[in-house]
Amino acid sequence: MQPSRAATRAGRPRDSQIDVALLDATLAVLDESGYGRLTLEEVARRAGTTKPAIYRRWPTRQHLVLAALARRLGEVTVPDTGCTMCDLNEGISVFVAAFRRMPPDVLGPLLADCATRDELRADFMTMLFDPPRAAVERMLTSAIARGDLREDVELDLTLDLLGSLVHYRVLFGHAPISDAEIERAVETLLRGIATDYPRLLEHSREQSGDSATHQLHT
Amino acid sequence: MQPSRAATRAGRPRDSQIDVALLDATLAVLDESGYGRLTLEEVARRAGTTKPAIYRRWPTRQHLVLAALARRLGEVTVPDTGCTMCDLNEGISVFVAAFRRMPPDVLGPLLADCATRDELRADFMTMLFDPPRAAVERMLTSAIARGDLREDVELDLTLDLLGSLVHYRVLFGHAPISDAEIERAVETLLRGIATDYPRLLEHSREQSGDSATHQLHT
């Protein structure tokens, strides 16, 4: 419980250039080789340093990769236009876009590798999954406040229905989820949880002005 | 392209008792240690044999574990009572039950380990994921034929919406999916894809005779 003194430890300070060099090298190796073939020596070699420098910063390979991916994920923003259907379509795109920034053959193996240790699994969720999920949750809450969705909608279940579809396509099928499929899924779900689906549909048409959208089902 | 001659190869035949001993030992080790800590020597030791006996039968550890899990999965049956809502609730339970038979900390790592090689990924899907999915697909097809679901329902998308929820809960959250959540999800989806949701709900009540079911939303 030391004050801010702990921030400036004695001795030679860390070289922050090595931090970013290691994270960048990790991302490069992940892109090329995937998580399974990532070796710490290769990461260190590309960063122009060596293994001990890695272990000084992150206790395990999982922590290193988590930090690298979180760096790439960046911040997640969320639309709030007042048009529930538009927002949800956009919101799912937030999910999809977030995972498109992740190299394939990385997320699944990393999660699997983190699943055994509870603390690591929590870190994985906090750093990679919760941000986009929380963004969609904010959209749903706004929609409920507007009266667009039934008040007894179960937030967690709806979030899982939306998010799990994306995760499923990312982790299981290599089939990328298309924008059309996102719209279909949102339409189906909205029929189930909206107070007045036709009104939302109409509102969406006015808002977007794009007459080609949302006309598949009437 | 030899006839049935190839079935009976020359030389000493495989000892089928070793086959089952190895598969059982694999399941035992998976239950205790999970996929990550499974070593082939431990499997061989418990089966009363040695590593080469494994490699004579399965080319990789992944194939061995796939065969062991498929053995436990067994056959997947499907209800067809004519009550769409009942069948779907039952059908999702098929998914859930199938995965309940799988030890935790196994499916995710195994999938991750199979994800890099396309042939292995296909085997994983064929042996573990497609059977329950196909069962639910048959139910949906029946429901469409009965006129309970809209004809333009996208089968694959609906299947993914149903199945991905289960996968999500199994692989990501360690929270087991409850029967109540299954019912909620089915209700939400049916509102979106049914031709006449109130009629399905009424039919379900008559069929089940259980007045406590499906009364959460009216």
Added chain:
DNA sequence: ATAACATTACGTGTCGTAACGTAATTTATA
């Protein structure tokens, strides 16, 4: 005095495979 740095090296564990002699079964030959 302290701690990060680069370098080097070590012990460990598991992998996948390769020997080797033995046992069991099919195929060819006497």
Added chain:
DNA sequence: TATAAATTACGTTACGACACGTAATGTTAT
């Protein structure tokens, strides 16, 4: 039909390869 040859699985043992995580050492920066 009997016997030999060929073939393949079996257990045992051992090996090289690889990456892990850590430790030791001397140097450099605070």
